[in-house]
Amino acid sequence: MLARLPGVTGVSREGGRVTVTGTWDFASAVTSELARRQVLAAGLRIEGRTLDEAYVALTGHTLEV
Numbered sequence: 001m002l003a004r005l006p007g008v009t010g011v012s013r014e015g016g017r018v019t020v021t022g023t024w025d026f027a028s029a030v031t032s033e034l035a036r037r038q039v040l041a042a043g044l045r046i047e048g049r050t051l052d053e054a055y056v057a058l059t060g061h062t063l064e065v
Contacts (some may be wrong), residue, residue, distance in 0.1 A: 001033065001037075002018075002020055002030060002033065005022075005026065005029040005030060005033055006026065006029050007022040007023050007024050007025060007026030007029055008020060008021070008022040008026050008029070008030065009021050009022045009023060009026075010022075027046050031044075
């Protein structure tokens with residue numbers, strides 16, 4: 001169900017933990033879908049990339065300091 005939401009690029013499960021990855025504002029789509037299905041997300045954590053990580057992901061180059 002989560003893999004089909006807008007912006008979601010991956011869903012993996014390890015034991016009781018489900019990890020959802022995506023682009024832009026995928027977190028609101030995920031949390032809305034969970035609420036719609038009355039699923040309580042315990043220990044929800046949202047992480048973003050640092051500017052350095054985003055630069056490397058976009059360009060394939062590391063920053064020269």
